[in-house]
Amino acid sequence: xxxxxxxxxxxxxxxxxxxxxxxxxxxxxxxxxxxxxxxxxxxxxxxxxxxxxxxxxxxxxxxxxxxxxxxxxxxxxxxxxxxxxxxxxxxxxxxxxxxxxxxxxxxxxxxxxxxxxxxxxxxxxxxxxxxxxxxxxxxxxxxxxxxxxxxxxxxxxxxxxxxxxxxxxxxxxxxxxxxxxxxxxxxxxxxxxxxxxxxxxxxxxxxxxxxxxxxxxxxxxxxxxxxxxxxxxxxxxxxxxxxxxxxxxxxxxxxxxxxxxxxxxxxxxxxxxxxxxxxxxxxxxxxxxxxxxxxxxxxxxxxxxxxxxxxxxxxxxxxxxxxxxxxxxxxxxxxxxxxxxxxxxxxxxxxxxxxxxxxxxxxxxxxxxxxxxxxxxxxxxxxxxxxxxxxxxxxxxxxxxxxxxxxxxxxxxxxxxxxxxxxxxxxxxxxxxxxxxxxxxxxxxxxxxxxxxxxxxxxxxxxxxxxxxxxxxxxxxxxxxxxxxxxxxxxxxxxxxxxxxxxxxxxxxxxxxxxxxxxxxxxxxxxxxxxxxxxxxxxxxxxxxxxxxxxxxxxxxxxxxxxxxxxxxxxxxxxxxxxxxxxxxxxxxxxxxxxxxxxxxxxxxxxxxxxxxxxxxxxxxxxxxxxxxxxxxxxxxxxxxxxxxxxxxxxxxxxxxxxxxxxxxxxxxxxxxxxxxxxxxxxxxx
Ligand SMILES: [Zn+2]
Numbered sequence: 001x002x003x004x005x006x007x008x009x010x011x012x013x014x015x016x017x018x019x020x021x022x023x024x025x026x027x028x029x030x031x032x033x034x035x036x037x038x039x040x041x042x043x044x045x046x047x048x049x050x051x052x053x054x055x056x057x058x059x060x061x062x063x064x065x066x067x068x069x070x071x072x073x074x075x076x077x078x079x080x081x082x083x084x085x086x087x088x089x090x091x092x093x094x095x096x097x098x099x100x101x102x103x104x105x106x107x108x109x110x111x112x113x114x115x116x117x118x119x120x121x122x123x124x125x126x127x128x129x130x131x132x133x134x135x136x137x138x139x140x141x142x143x144x145x146x147x148x149x150x151x152x153x154x155x156x157x158x159x160x161x162x163x164x165x166x167x168x169x170x171x172x173x174x175x176x177x178x179x180x181x182x183x184x185x186x187x188x189x190x191x192x193x194x195x196x197x198x199x200x201x202x203x204x205x206x207x208x209x210x211x212x213x214x215x216x217x218x219x220x221x222x223x224x225x226x227x228x229x230x231x232x233x234x235x236x237x238x239x240x241x242x243x244x245x246x247x248x249x250x251x252x253x254x255x256x257x258x259x260x261x262x263x264x265x266x267x268x269x270x271x272x273x274x275x276x277x278x279x280x281x282x283x284x285x286x287x288x289x290x291x292x293x294x295x296x297x298x299x300x301x302x303x304x305x306x307x308x309x310x311x312x313x314x315x316x317x318x319x320x321x322x323x324x325x326x327x328x329x330x331x332x333x334x335x336x337x338x339x340x341x342x343x344x345x346x347x348x349x350x351x352x353x354x355x356x357x358x359x360x361x362x363x364x365x366x367x368x369x370x371x372x373x374x375x376x377x378x379x380x381x382x383x384x385x386x387x388x389x390x391x392x393x394x395x396x397x398x399x400x401x402x403x404x405x406x407x408x409x410x411x412x413x414x415x416x417x418x419x420x421x422x423x424x425x426x427x428x429x430x431x432x433x434x435x436x437x438x439x440x441x442x443x444x445x446x447x448x449x450x451x452x453x454x455x456x457x458x459x460x461x462x463x464x465x466x467x468x469x470x471x472x473x474x475x476x477x478x479x480x481x482x483x484x485x486x487x488x489x490x491x492x493x494x495x496x497x498x499x500x501x502x503x504x505x506x507x508x509x510x511x512x513x514x515x516x517x518x519x520x521x522x523x524x525x526x527x528x529x530x531x532x533x534x535x536x537x538x539x540x541x542x543x544x545x546x547x548x549x550x551x552x553x554x555x556x557x558x559x560x561x562x563x564x565x566x567x568x569x570x571x572x573x574x575x576x577x578x579x580x581x582x583x584x585x586x587x588x589x590x591x592x593x594x595x596x597x598x599x600x601x602x603x604x605x606x607x608x609x610x611x612x613x614x615x616x617x618x619x620x621x622x623x624x625x626x627x628x629x630x631x632x633x634x635x636x637x638x639x640x641x642x643x644x645x646x647x648x649x650x651x652x653x654x655x656x657x658x659x660x661x662x663x664x665x666x667x668x669x670x671x672x673x674x675x676x677x678x679x680x681x682x683x684x685x686x
Contacts, residue, residue, distance in 0.1 A: 001126050002259040002291050002317075017141045019052040020089075023183075024145035027134055030173075031152055031193070033119060036110050038133055039101040044144075046096065048089045058131035058138045058186075059083045059100065067098040083135055100135055107132035109641055111255045116607065119156070120194040122253045122268055124261055125187040136186035140303050141401045143183035150191055151175045157196040159212065161189060161264050163246050180264070181246060183399050185303050190263035192251050199225070204233045207243050212251040213274070223280040224273065225250070231290050231324045238323055239294075240391040244301045244398065250289070254609050255642055260288040262295030262317070272572065272611055279570050281509050282540040286328070287321055294320035297394055305401040307359030311427070312402060314363075315356070315370015322371060335444040336479040338375060341368035342437045349432040357404060357427040365430075372437070373426040377411070379440055380422070385414045446477040453483045461491050465499070472502040478510050485514040493523050504529055509538050516544040522552045534560070539569040543578055550582050557586050572611040577603055581619035597625060604633040610645040613637065621652055626662075628669050635666075635673060638680040653684050 029040030112118035298316035569575030637649030
């Protein structure tokens with residue numbers, strides 16, 4: 001999984017796997033989008049390894065009927081957390097069948113609506129537990145061969161793990177039969193439903209690569225999935241083991257909880273990464289794409305036995321994603337990303353006392369320090385030994401769960417490297433080994449120069465100006481030039497003008513964006529140069545530049561607004577919502593203000609994705625364009641399944657409630673709200 005923001009995951013550990021081995025399951029399920037419910041017939045095959053009198057399947061708030069063990073009715077208990085089958089089980093194979101029904105509070109999400117023709121249904125197992133929508137196992141150590149047959153309205157596409165074996169239609173309902181060949185942990189089970197189309201490519205090794213997209217995004221298909229096949233081929237070669245599943249699907253869904261999730265053979269990712277070729281510059285899917293793909297080996301094929309060993313998933317996925325990016329963007333890019341994460345690791349180690357090898361470690365530790373651990377190891381034992389050990393580790397533990405020791409065992413087999421001491425330094429200590437980190441980074445010339453730039457921080461501008469001029473004029477890597485611009489922020493304009501001009505002349509989008517962001521006050525004699533940023537092929541740069549120019553030069557506002565009136569930006573409408581709020585707030589701009597306000601309020605409504613709604617709400621609130629509809633949309637935000645957005649809603653309402661008039665307004669709209677919204681608003685009012 002890849003987080004958009006830092007979160008803490010929790011894990012459970014149960015012991016049932018010593019007594020029972022669940023082998024495979026066939027789930028025939030149907031989803032009711034109106035009732036937001038799910039029901040199905042489930043058929044589990046399991047082997048009893050040692051006699052046991054109660055067998056448990058995790059099942060949150062489900063109802064059961066028609067339970068049969070080997071065809072005979074059976075006693076069971078429903079604790080609302082578990083389905084417990086009570087029977088004096090003896091060694092041997094069994095079949096359990098039952099019907100279930102549930103209305104999941106989490107894990108199964110409904111976005112949009114059939115009426116608006118934008119309905120999407122998708123699941124998120126990791127961190128949320130698949131047992132909310134399918135009776136399964138919260139314990140990752142119980143790996144099962146899952147096959148789902150999903151029935152839904154024939155106008156929609158249904159996606160699940162594995163190969164699509166058959167599709168059959170009865171009375172407008174299409175049943176999609178998916179089949180897995182190998183076992184996996186339940187948190188990797190998925191389904192996604194929506195109006196999608198797909199583009200299919202084939203990897204060098206012959207694996208079908210299915211790339212899904214919404215019909216409206218046809219022109220974004222190529223930039224969104226750019227380098228997918230190349231990274232797939234690269235990772236198979238780099239890891240040294242064929243992709244372990246029969247097919248690979250990737251599907252963007254709206255209002256997804258994270259950046260991406262590596263469901264076995266069927267990755268879901270956030271629609272914020274669906275970009276055109278301009279959006280690609282600032283917000284591409286490449287890193288998440290490679291990360292979730294790497295998880296298909298590290299996480300899905302071999303799974304960490306418990307939370308303590310979580311770095312075996314996230315550290316590996318982060319490191320191999322970086323290797324895939326190196327293949328595309330080169331050595332300097334690779335090192336600059338390591339440099340960036342090293343800075344974060346060093347900074348965090350001042351206060352974070354929890355090492356990587358701990359279930360309570362931070363995401364930064366599991367992901368970035370985990371990746372750094374592998375990089376340091378790779379450098380220490382050499383490419384040949386590293387690859388051999390990784391390959392053996394995967395082969396030996398395929399379709400099983402692992403601990404960190406399993407990995408060290410393979411390293412010890414191929415080298416006499418002191419893994420004990422290495423583990424103490426990297427995984428069991430919260431201290432960052434800065435000396436070693438810097439030594440490794442200094443192997444790259446660009447990083448050497450970047451360190452020199454960092455050291456120049458203490459110098460006056462006069463002392464370092466010549467050095468900076470030289471860098472900006474050279475072919476130095478863009479991150480170094482960005483660092484140069486970063487050091488100019490608090491300098492007097494006249495003193496830094498020449499350097500800023502040189503930075504703009506690099507024509508590099510990221511360096512120019514650094515200039516855009518570094519100046520909130522723009523002097524008149526830099527106006528023309530700054531205005532050139534409006535034409536950059538970057539929605540982020542354009543957003544910064546438009547806002548700063550509008551702010552600094554009231555006499556040119558109408559020009560700027562005319563120039564940007566057709567801008568839309570990313571699929572969260574960052575430029576559109578900015579333009580609307582600026583136009584509404586420019587008194588002498590002759591446009592139909594009422595119409596524009598209506599349009600901006602519409603972007604804040606549930607008809608749009610959370611990222612768009614928040615963009616619109618932030619502008620409506622900061623420009624004081626608040627009417628009853630805006631208040632209602634704010635309250636609605638507090639009921640959203642994305643915690644970042646619901647938190648934004650709550651925080652904003654709390655601030656507004658400090659004002660008596662807003663409080664009265666919130667009380668006035670109460671009767672117009674639905675039950676869920678009333679509940680949330682009441683909590684904030686009291
Ligand atoms: Zn991940």
